[in-house]
Amino acid sequence: MSAHPPDFSAAARLPYGTRRVSRARAAIAEAASEMRGAFTAERLHERVAREHPGIGLATVYRAVAAMTEAGYLARVGARDGAALYAVCASEEHHHHAVCESCGAVAPVACTLVRAALPPGFAVTHHELAIYGMCADCARRSGEVGA
Amino acid sequence: MSAHPPDFSAAARLPYGTRRVSRARAAIAEAASEMRGAFTAERLHERVAREHPGIGLATVYRAVAAMTEAGYLARVGARDGAALYAVCASEEHHHHAVCESCGAVAPVACTLVRAALPPGFAVTHHELAIYGMCADCARRSGEVGA
DNA sequence: GCTCCAAGTGAGAGTCATTCTCAGTTACGC
DNA sequence: GCGTAACTGAGAATGACTCTCACTTGGAGC
Structure with missing residues (x-):
């Protein structure tokens, strides 16, 4: 139909390695980068669908799989x-500590001892x-409790 | 129908804490103790059903949940x-190393560093x-490969 | 031994996250 | 502009697990 050169953020290509840059994947990568803390595929889909209705859940799952692999x-x-x-x-091997109160995620160095x-x-x-529970939430719940 | 005092192994009571000793749970506990290494609920059900047809998958899931809790x-x-x-x-806090080749499970001391x-x-x-891969499987695959 | 009753059971329908299929669309190299 | 392979959307399929409900049974009290 048109010959517009796709102008999706170049950064959007990165999360998927060498694959094609599509509108849907750019939107999903952007939404993921804007999520605070840990999220499920369904919550990511909700967020993506808010600005880009029509993007399917299967597409989000596929994008998440690709970004995880990358x-x-x-x-x-x-x-x-x-x-x-x-x-x-970071790209180095590490793990994550998830705050069950606010969902914040903090990187944790791997302590697996051979x-x-x-x-x-x-x-x-x-x-x-x-x-x-992260320090912030612990402080906040302490204030409420005190 | 009968007044036979149930004679299920006394040990079978342990995995479930203080609950009742039923024929099904005794069979499930016994089958679990005979499984080598890691197993899924469905594989446990298969094994139980071999000797006790009629025991349902839901019962196995319930028994597994009870034994896990205990x-x-x-x-x-x-x-x-x-x-x-x-x-x-052991009953102390620990983790498990699973051999992907033979399914063997070995306890691993917790190394989470605060x-x-x-x-x-x-x-x-x-x-x-x-x-x-456990030492045995590594040795075996090394012999084949050499 | 008999009775009572709550824990436990079996069957199968239901739920839910995730994957698969397939026809249509589109980014991108040429 | 064209060809094509990667990607997409929709929704059906899959599979692990849970729930429901009527029925059974272990075990305590008498």
């Missing part, structure tokens, strides 16, 4: 059977999910 | 969207799933 997003746990994702702060493993066990991958 | 079983990860369980070796967490973050709970 290391831009990480699975940081699960809530009520739904996977929780968050934008990764000596704790059974002798000869070769780790291929591991997952650590940490849940709790 | 600390006799632990969720050691997930495979293809299904939860993996294993019999807990210093690695963001300052002020209060951990309520955490989950660590470690996947890899």
